[in-house]
Amino acid sequence: MLSTLAAEDRLSETVSWEQLYEEWRLPLLRYVHRLTRDPHLAEDVTQETFLRALREERPVRNPRAWLFQVATNIVRDGARRTSTEERLAPNDDPDGGDTPDVALDRADAVREVRAALERLSPRDREALLLRESGFRYAEIADVLGVRVEIVPTLIARALRRFQKSYAAHAGDRTSK
Amino acid sequence: MPHTPVIEHPSDAHLVAYMDDELPAEQGDDVRRHLSTCLTCHRTVEELATLSMQVARDAQALDDTEPARWRTPASPSSPVDAIRVRHASERSVRHSSPRMPRHVVRWAATVLLVAGGVASAAIVGPRIRSVLTGEKSPDDAPRILPAPPPVTPTPVGSIALSPAAGEFTVEIAEAGAGSRVVVELSDRSDVGVELRSDSSQVATPRFRTGDGRVLVQLAQRVVIVNVQFPRGIRSGRVVAGGTVIARVADARVDPANAATTGIAIATRP
Numbered sequence: 001m002l003s004t005l006a007a008e009d010r011l012s013e014t015v016s017w018e019q020l021y022e023e024w025r026l027p028l029l030r031y032v033h034r035l036t037r038d039p040h041l042a043e044d045v046t047q048e049t050f051l052r053a054l055r056e057e058r059p060v061r062n063p064r065a066w067l068f069q070v071a072t073n074i075v076r077d078g079a080r081r082t083s084t085e086e087r088l089a090p091n092d093d094p095d096g097g098d099t100p101d102v103a104l105d106r107a108d109a110v111r112e113v114r115a116a117l118e119r120l121s122p123r124d125r126e127a128l129l130l131r132e133s134g135f136r137y138a139e140i141a142d143v144l145g146v147r148v149e150i151v152p153t154l155i156a157r158a159l160r161r162f163q164k165s166y167a168a169h170a171g172d173r174t175s176k
Numbered sequence: 177m178p179h180t181p182v183i184e185h186p187s188d189a190h191l192v193a194y195m196d197d198e199l200p201a202e203q204g205d206d207v208r209r210h211l212s213t214c215l216t217c218h219r220t221v222e223e224l225a226t227l228s229m230q231v232a233r234d235a236q237a238l239d240d241t242e243p244a245r246w247r248t249p250a251s252p253s254s255p256v257d258a259i260r261v262r263h264a265s266e267r268s269v270r271h272s273s274p275r276m277p278r279h280v281v282r283w284a285a286t287v288l289l290v291a292g293g294v295a296s297a298a299i300v301g302p303r304i305r306s307v308l309t310g311e312k313s314p315d316d317a318p319r320i321l322p323a324p325p326p327v328t329p330t331p332v333g334s335i336a337l338s339p340a341a342g343e344f345t346v347e348i349a350e351a352g353a354g355s356r357v358v359v360e361l362s363d364r365s366d367v368g369v370e371l372r373s374d375s376s377q378v379a380t381p382r383f384r385t386g387d388g389r390v391l392v393q394l395a396q397r398v399v400i401v402n403v404q405f406p407r408g409i410r411s412g413r414v415v416a417g418g419t420v421i422a423r424v425a426d427a428r429v430d431p432a433n434a435a436t437t438g439i440a441i442a443t444r445p
Contacts, residue, residue, distance in 0.1 A: 039246075114238075128231050132235050163227050
């Protein structure tokens, strides 16, 4: 049974660590999973993030942004040691219950989108995935360590780079 | 003094901020007026919305492959204990060690930070890069709404939810066949989402435990998205055709882009 939190175990003055864990464990797992494509890595990063939350002794203004910022930094740190391409999940099954032809088309489309996202810079990918996770721009700015004014520019550029990457990848496939 | 629109053709950044309902009302009105007369920019919005939906679909496809154990509540043998055990052992080591004066710790940390340049670059890199490359907000960068202060939820108009529980209905009129509606909520459990046309029920998906998302391809022109919350929710959004049509924050629902999407939002008893 978990013990009652001591005051220094609180990342926030109003929310306990356990409340944070219960509330943000799954969103954080999903965010890191989307970033890394690796469920095991997502679990490791999430665990490390909450461990750091326990270590944090100062109250944090926005615990959600803090958690995602720490997780993002852990992923960035790990990304220097691991090739992104190696982390493409080989066992993804985007086919669902479609017929074989439809499933193949869907799987191709999903793979192309995924490959295009993988070719983006980490920051582009982070910006798009944070937006996709429902973050407001002020929170995205907090997580990425940028001024809020440039967040829409970051997102718009990331979308255009994604579009370019996707078109180039699709072009490669059709020319083969 | 009368307000003069400052935007001719909005930039992609303006349009993205407009789609995300992040522009102040005045700038949002400028963009909306412009979009009503500019086919080029209207197509750009559609293009950006399509790209956004591709990202959303990829995220959804990836979520569908996540381990089932992620969606189970924490058990006594869960990682919570593992994290606490690690933390407790660290604290016992830390507290049994002689303490250095604070300024020495700070100095040592500085040296370590400099020596570990690679590690620190990963954290401060983006900021350094933005300085080195001069990457900054262009003069025409959209002004973004300030972050909402973390205050007690206050009801807004007729779509306020009770902090404890609630329900909202989003009625999407003139939804084109094939449009996609995504309902995303960061609530923890058992949020009921019912999607139906004006005459019959389309689907009754139910969120999994954990943050939820339902993505539905529309076949009818009028679709009613009914969301029922057993408890207060913290954040979420409803996206139709790539455009955010409603945001959920601090146990209240706000319509977004309502003027252009023709979305009606109402609470139902």
